[in-house]
Amino acid sequence: MRDPETADTGADRTVPEAANALGTEPSAYLRQHAGNPVHWRPFGDEAFAFAAARDVPVFLSIGYAACHWCHVMAHESFEDQATADFLNANFVAVKVDREERPDVDAVYMAATQAITGEGGWPMSVFLLPDGRAFHAGTYFPPRQLPGRPSFRQVLEAVTEAWSERRSAVEQNAEALARGLAAAQFGAAVRVDRPPEPVGAGLLSEAVEALAASEDPDNGGFGTAPKFPPSPVLEFLIRHAAARPGPAHTAAIARDMAGRALAAMSRSALFDQLDGGFARYSVTRDWSVPHFEKMLYDNAQLLRLYTHWVRLGGTAAFPVAEASDVAARTADWLLAALGLAPRAQPGTSVSGTVQPGLPGAGPEGLPEALASSLDADTVVAGRHAEGATYLWTPGELAGLLGADDGAAVARLMNIGARGTVTAEGSPLHPGREMSAGDKELWQRVRPVLLAARSRRPQPARDDKVVAGWNGLAIAALAETGAVLDRPDLVAAGERIAAYLERVHWRAGAGETPGSVVRVSHDGAARGIGGLLEDYAFCAEGLLALSSVTGKAHWYLLAEDMIDAACSRFVADGALRDTAGESGQVLNAQGGKAALDPFDNAAPSGAAAFAGALLSYSALSGSSRHRALAGNILELLPPLATRAPRVAGWLLATAQAALVGPVEAAVAGPDGPERAALHRELLLSPSPGLVVAVKEDDDGGPAVPLLEDRGPAPDGSPQVFLCRGMVCDLPTASVEGIREQLARMSS
Numbered sequence: 001m002r003d004p005e006t007a008d009t010g011a012d013r014t015v016p017e018a019a020n021a022l023g024t025e026p027s028a029y030l031r032q033h034a035g036n037p038v039h040w041r042p043f044g045d046e047a048f049a050f051a052a053a054r055d056v057p058v059f060l061s062i063g064y065a066a067c068h069w070c071h072v073m074a075h076e077s078f079e080d081q082a083t084a085d086f087l088n089a090n091f092v093a094v095k096v097d098r099e100e101r102p103d104v105d106a107v108y109m110a111a112t113q114a115i116t117g118e119g120g121w122p123m124s125v126f127l128l129p130d131g132r133a134f135h136a137g138t139y140f141p142p143r144q145l146p147g148r149p150s151f152r153q154v155l156e157a158v159t160e161a162w163s164e165r166r167s168a169v170e171q172n173a174e175a176l177a178r179g180l181a182a183a184q185f186g187a188a189v190r191v192d193r194p195p196e197p198v199g200a201g202l203l204s205e206a207v208e209a210l211a212a213s214e215d216p217d218n219g220g221f222g223t224a225p226k227f228p229p230s231p232v233l234e235f236l237i238r239h240a241a242a243r244p245g246p247a248h249t250a251a252i253a254r255d256m257a258g259r260a261l262a263a264m265s266r267s268a269l270f271d272q273l274d275g276g277f278a279r280y281s282v283t284r285d286w287s288v289p290h291f292e293k294m295l296y297d298n299a300q301l302l303r304l305y306t307h308w309v310r311l312g313g314t315a316a317f318p319v320a321e322a323s324d325v326a327a328r329t330a331d332w333l334l335a336a337l338g339l340a341p342r343a344q345p346g347t348s349v350s351g352t353v354q355p356g357l358p359g360a361g362p363e364g365l366p367e368a369l370a371s372s373l374d375a376d377t378v379v380a381g382r383h384a385e386g387a388t389y390l391w392t393p394g395e396l397a398g399l400l401g402a403d404d405g406a407a408v409a410r411l412m413n414i415g416a417r418g419t420v421t422a423e424g425s426p427l428h429p430g431r432e433m434s435a436g437d438k439e440l441w442q443r444v445r446p447v448l449l450a451a452r453s454r455r456p457q458p459a460r461d462d463k464v465v466a467g468w469n470g471l472a473i474a475a476l477a478e479t480g481a482v483l484d485r486p487d488l489v490a491a492g493e494r495i496a497a498y499l500e501r502v503h504w505r506a507g508a509g510e511t512p513g514s515v516v517r518v519s520h521d522g523a524a525r526g527i528g529g530l531l532e533d534y535a536f537c538a539e540g541l542l543a544l545s546s547v548t549g550k551a552h553w554y555l556l557a558e559d560m561i562d563a564a565c566s567r568f569v570a571d572g573a574l575r576d577t578a579g580e581s582g583q584v585l586n587a588q589g590g591k592a593a594l595d596p597f598d599n600a601a602p603s604g605a606a607a608f609a610g611a612l613l614s615y616s617a618l619s620g621s622s623r624h625r626a627l628a629g630n631i632l633e634l635l636p637p638l639a640t641r642a643p644r645v646a647g648w649l650l651a652t653a654q655a656a657l658v659g660p661v662e663a664a665v666a667g668p669d670g671p672e673r674a675a676l677h678r679e680l681l682l683s684p685s686p687g688l689v690v691a692v693k694e695d696d697d698g699g700p701a702v703p704l705l706e707d708r709g710p711a712p713d714g715s716p717q718v719f720l721c722r723g724m725v726c727d728l729p730t731a732s733v734e735g736i737r738e739q740l741a742r743m744s745s
Contacts, residue, residue, distance in 0.1 A: 026520035027097035028371075028461040029065040033074060037084035040095045043104055048583055051092040052129035057162055057169075059091040059155075062105055062123040064098050065461035066279070066292030066372040069139050070122045071383045076142040077151045083142075086152065090159045091126075098123075099371055099465060100518050100526060103577045106595055107587050110180055112136040124151075126158050131583025132173035135161075181589025189594055189605060192572035195629025198636070198653040204249040206639040206650055207239055211252055213644065218285045219263025221644055225290070227280040228264060230300035231598045231606070231647030233257050237307045238654040238686035242744060254314065261308055262317035264301075265325040268428035271389070272412065272441075273449045275328030276336060277301050279375075279600075288419050289426060291386040291458070292375035295337055296601045299471035302329045306479040310684040321432070323483060330479050330488050333472065336373060338366025339462060341522070365491045368498040368519075369472050371465055374458040388455050390424030391448075399451050400444050408444055411437055464519045466503040467533035469495050471601070473540030477547040481681040492544050493553075499537060500556055503529070512563040531576035531604030534564035538611040542618070542689070547681060549665070549692030551701030554618065561615050561624065564608065574631065576604040596634045602648030605631050610652040610687075617662050617689045618704050632656065655687025659722040661743050665692040666708040667716025672731075676718050679733045685744055 021041050023034040033040055041047040043060075051058045061078075063070035077083045087093050098105035098121065105123070111133035113119045119138065126135040135158055140151035149157075161169055210232065213221045220226050240254035264270060267286030269278050276298055278289035305326040313319040376383040391414050397405030408414070412427040419425040427448075433441065473492045480488030502524050507513035515529030515537060529537075541557035544550075567578045576594050577584075596605050609631035616625035632653050638646035663680045667673055673692075680690045691702040693709075711717045717731040722743045730736055 022095060026463050026518050026525040027065070027100045028459070028463060029063060029070075029097040029099075030095055032065065033078060033095055036074070036078045037081050037088075038078050038093050039084075039088045040093050043094050043096045043101060043581070043583075045581070047092055047094045048129050048131060054092065056091055056129075057134075057158065058094055058127040058129060058131075059087060060094045060096065060108060060123075060125040060127055062096040062098050062108060062125070063121045064372070065459070066294065066374045067121050068290065068292075068375040068383070068385045069120075071374075071376055073122050073139050073151075075383065077140070080142070083152060083155075086155055090155065090162075097463075099461075100463065102532075103527075103530060104581070104584055107180075107584050108133060108136070111176060111587060112138070114176060114179060124154075127583070127587075128170065128173050131581070131586040132177045133587055134169050134173040134176065177587060177589040180587070189574040189596075189631050189634060190572055191569055191574055191627055191630045193630075195626055195633055197629065198632050198657065200657055202636060202639050203239060203650060203654055203657065206643045206646075207236070207249040207253050207256075209640045209643050210236070211256060214256055214259075215284065216259060219260040220286075221260075224284045225280050225282050226284060226286060227600060228269070228277065228297055228301060229260065229644065229647065230297070230304060230600070231602045231651065232644055233260055233304050233647070234300075234307065235647045235650035235654060237304065237311055237684070238651050241311055241684035242654055242658050242686045254311070255316075257308065258314045258317040261305060261322065261325075262432070265305070265321070266429055266431060266433075268426040270325065270428070271332065272427045272429070273445060273452060274336070275325075275330075275332030277329070285430070287413070287426075287428060287430065289386070290375055291389060293336070293373040294600070295333075295369050295371050295465070295468045296471060298329055298333050298337075299468065299475045300601065302326055302333065302479055303471075303475035305329065306475070306482050307684065309482055310682055312684075316432075326479055327483055327485070330476060330485070333369065333476075334366055334488075334491055337369040337371075337460070339368050339370055339464065341367045365487075365494045367522075368464045368495055368502075369469050370460050370462040371468065372461045374460070377456045377458050379456055386420050386424075386426065388452065388458055389426050390418070390420055391427060392418070392423045392425075396448075399447055404440070404444055407440055408448075411440065462520065464498075464502075465533075466499055466515050466517055466519075466529055467536035468601075469499055470533070470536035470538070470540035473499075473537075474543035477540070477544045478681070481547045481678070489544075489547055492540070493548065496541060496544055496553060496556075503537075504556070504560070507559065507563065512566040513559050514563055514567070515560065528567075528578065531564060531568050531574075531608055532601070534560050534567075535604055535607035535611045536601075538564070538615065539607060542611065542614050545702075546690040546692075549677070549694060551694060554691070554702050557611070557615065558619070561611060565624075565627070568608075569627075574605065574608075574627075596638070596649070597642075597645040598647050598649075599645075605634065606646070606648035606652060610648060610655070613652055613656055613660060613687060614689050617660050617687070618691055618702055620703050628652070628656065651686075658686045658744060660687030660689055661685050661740065662704055662721045663688060663690045664704050664708045664719040664721075665690065665716065666705065666719070667693075667710035668714065669695055670716070673716035675733060676716055676731075676736065679736050680718065683736075683740055685740055688740075 020039055022030040096104050108125045109119045115136045124137050125133050127133050140154055144150045221229055236253040236257040240250050269281050269286045269289050276293050279292045279294050280290050282288045305322045308322045309319050376385050377387040379387050393409045393414055396408050414425050473496050476488045476492035502519045503516050505514045515533050516524035517529045517533050518526040538557040538560045541553045545553035568575055594605055596603050609628045612624045612628035635649045665677050691704045693705045708719055711731050715731055717729040719729050720727050720739045727739045
């Protein structure tokens with residue numbers, strides 16, 4: 001089913017039978033496969049109609065540009081002519097970028113896990129021409145291994161089953177689709193009834209449940225592989241800042257968040273030379289990263305370290321150290337993922353990025369942010385995982401001299417035996433550095449960074465994903481405010497302008513606007529935005545409006561929220577996709593549902609609840625507040641049994657419990673108003689919303705500012721409210737602090 005609101009996907013155009021159709025796709029991952037002898041097609045009606053016409057199954061391969069094992073399988077199998085010939089003769093091959101089509105990825109991941117008991121990427125799924133899955137796996141090697149058949153064996157077995165046992169194949173597909181429907185893939189959110197509030201006790205119980213699964217020695221939760229638990233950490237920081245609630249869980253939350261943030265930033269997960277975080281660690285102690293760097297991870301982590309600074313830190317992870325991590329992450333984000341205005345067509349298909357050389361516009365700021373850097377570096381024509389980032393003792397000594405080289409090797413855990421390759425290891429102290437350590441590191445870091453920049457660099461996936469850029473806007477705006485970095489706020493505004501210009505389709509009359517999920521080379525292409533895109537963008541724009549005081553960003557967020565309500569709320573229920581492909585619906589038994597679980601980023605539902613809550617506080621809209629409450633009704637079954645997948649719901653519930661507190665800043669612009677505004681932006685109060693009355697806007701565009709004006713003497717003042725009850729206006733920083741303390745208790 002083609003979504004009428006999307007831009008051209010290329011998926012419905014006619015493709016010659018003997019052709020690879022990926023060369024002009026917006027996804028770098030798909031374009032990486034454009035030279036394969038496999039006749040790949042993008043996911044869409046054309047590919048499935050072609051399979052039906054040929055009466056062959058669909059081979060669906062799902063991965064992403066920064067995935068190491070995706071590169072391995074591509075080199076071993078998809079670049080092999082004999083394998084390609086067999087695939088082309090017996091299947092219609094479809095390639096999907098999971099970052100471009102997370103809706104497709106989620107459904108077929110559920111099918112893969114149901115069939116095999118495991119999941120991951122590359123994902124290899126065999127489908128009927130109507131989209132229902134009947135067999136699946138992940139990576140298949142070119143030759144049989146113990147317990148794992150070769151890819152050719154799998155292809156031959158599926159072909160034989162299709163030819164000789166078709167009825168059994170179709171029965172299996174139908175049974176799997178019914179099973180996914182019966183398992184209620186996702187959950188239902190009813191929006192046609194008053195919501196039940198979430199109590200403070202449930203949030204304290206969630207903290208205790210998280211404490212039971214914490215790894216206190218290494219920070220974070222669970223065992224290897226270990227991912228940054230970003231949504232959960234946001235909840236813990238908010239819980240630590242909030243009252244009411246038992247004081248002991250606030251302390252537990254603060255300590256857990258601090259241990260995780262400190263451990264990650266001192267580990268190999270964090271690029272000690274250039275900043276930025278890898279996607280995850282294959283070890284429990286964060287010492288061996290999987291080296292891809294994702295925008296969605298780094299945007300969230302940047303915001304988390306900034307919120308930790310606002311909270312005040314702890315002795316074990318002080319504000320100064322967290323501020324440095326935030327600043328270096330922000331600088332890396334703009335330098336490594338920043339895209340110059342309208343990159344020339346045909347470039348950056350597998351382009352590289354040099355640290356410290358931003359893809360910046362005339363003002364030195366990027367127009368938008370790319371999706372990721374690859375885990376692999378191509379060295380002598382072969383993909384080598386993490387090759388850019390690995391060091392040996394000999395290399396350190398050769399660059400720094402024997403004494404400094406040996407000292408850095410000891411400090412950064414570079415031993416004679418490598419942790420990633422036989423000799424190579426990533427730099428990481430694994431502990432807080434002493435004053436002497438810091439002096440040494442600051443002295444040698446430029447030398448090592450310059451040497452590393454001369455190495456081959458990982459490829460960049462330069463597609464722009466709307467929602468991930470929305471996450472970055474919020475992080476850059478808030479970090480700029482807290483660290484007093486106006487350049488970061490300006491970068492957030494430039495990215496917001498790009499999203500408005502390229503990804504946003506403004507509505508007309510009664511027709512709401514719409515978001516396009518992906519753009520490439522300055523042109524939007526692909527499916528309409530998912531719920532997460534609308535939610536992340538609205539969240540970012542509301543944060544940007546709070547920091548800049550510009551109503552324009554609030555109004556754009558309002559339009560996106562209204563569009564999301566129109567697009568994703570139907571028949572009294574919320575869903576997280578719209579205009580779904582018919583094949584995706586078939587795969588889950590014809591049932592469209594909502595996925596409430598956080599993954600690496602917050603779920604679309606949880607993020608939408610957060611954006612709705614902030615918007616309702618600024619607008620006074622009880623309808624949007626109620627919708628946020630309806631979504632939060634997903635929380636009680638998850639809060640204590642599965643809090644690690646409900647972090648953003650918990651964080652939003654914490655903000656709702658506190659109020660959120662509403663702050664209106666009025667009066668003439670100048671140093672006095674700036675001081676009041678900054679004090680509010682430095683507050684860790686969960687969900688605090690801030691609006692600033694512009695001097696020349698002709699009237700308050702943000703309803704929270706209505707009837708708000710300067711003090712009788714003409715000086716600026718702040719109005720603080722919570723739950724439709726307002727305190728007396730205050731014109732001092734001390735007054736703000738006193739009122740916020742009362743409202744948070």
